Amino acid sequence: MFEIIKRDGLARIGKFWTRSGALETPALLPVINPKICTVTPRELYDEFGFAALITNSYII
Numbered sequence: 001m002f003e004i005i006k007r008d009g010l011a012r013i014g015k016f017w018t019r020s021g022a023l024e025t026p027a028l029l030p031v032i033n034p035k036i037c038t039v040t041p042r043e044l045y046d047e048f049g050f051a052a053l054i055t056n057s058y059i060i
Contacts, residue, residue, distance in 0.1 A: 021051075029054045 002016040005024075014025045030044060030053050044050040 023052050027052060031056055 002014055004012050004014045006013045012025075015022050016025065017023075028050070030050055032039075032041065032044075032053050032055055034055055041053060044053060
């Protein structure tokens with residue numbers, strides 16, 4: 001589900017829900033390589049506040 005919270009022209013701020021919880025948009029999503037753990041996902045959440053991350057399909 002996606003909820004639009006505010007609009008300005010074509011831009012919008014919203015919130016969407018996943019099985020893991022809600023994520024506000026726009027969001028900056030770091031791309032990680034699960035085979036090379038330079039910074040752990042827990043560190044990304046705790047120290048930098050990233051609520052979500054993605055990986056490149058070519059890595060997997």
